[in-house]
Amino acid sequence: MEDKSILGPDRIKHLEFIQAVIARLGTSSFLIKGWVLTIAAAIFAVLANRLETGIAVVALVPLVAFWLLDGYFLWQERLFRCLYDDVRKPDSTVELMSMNTAPYAATKRWRTATFSATLALFYGGLAAVDLVLIAVATLR
Numbered sequence: 001m002e003d004k005s006i007l008g009p010d011r012i013k014h015l016e017f018i019q020a021v022i023a024r025l026g027t028s029s030f031l032i033k034g035w036v037l038t039i040a041a042a043i044f045a046v047l048a049n050r051l052e053t054g055i056a057v058v059a060l061v062p063l064v065a066f067w068l069l070d071g072y073f074l075w076q077e078r079l080f081r082c083l084y085d086d087v088r089k090p091d092s093t094v095e096l097m098s099m100n101t102a103p104y105a106a107t108k109r110w111r112t113a114t115f116s117a118t119l120a121l122f123y124g125g126l127a128a129v130d131l132v133l134i135a136v137a138t139l140r
Helices: 009-049 053-087 110-114 117-139
Strands: none
Touching (some): 009 053, 009 117, 053 117
């Protein structure tokens, strides 16, 4: 008699594929944070020498763009984690080798991922520094 709690090799390979996508999304998120820190540091260094409102306002553009992109990657990662969770169940109804995350989009929202505590603290902190610099540059 076959044990229903043991997953077959095809199901395990499916889980490995999903995990690889999750790992790539995590790596992309990490790289995005590195890029935004590099860009923010460069812009803040320029502002330290030449405090101008225009430069400080322009600094918000890449910050917001990277924040939205990072939120997208986090959202996708959460969707793939839901898929993984369903595929790992022995009685799963997920089609073998399916990478379709659409069924989970109703429960996991991009907005929620984008404004999660971790992203809000990271990007919000950088945005707060930039907004202070905009205010200081405007008042000068």
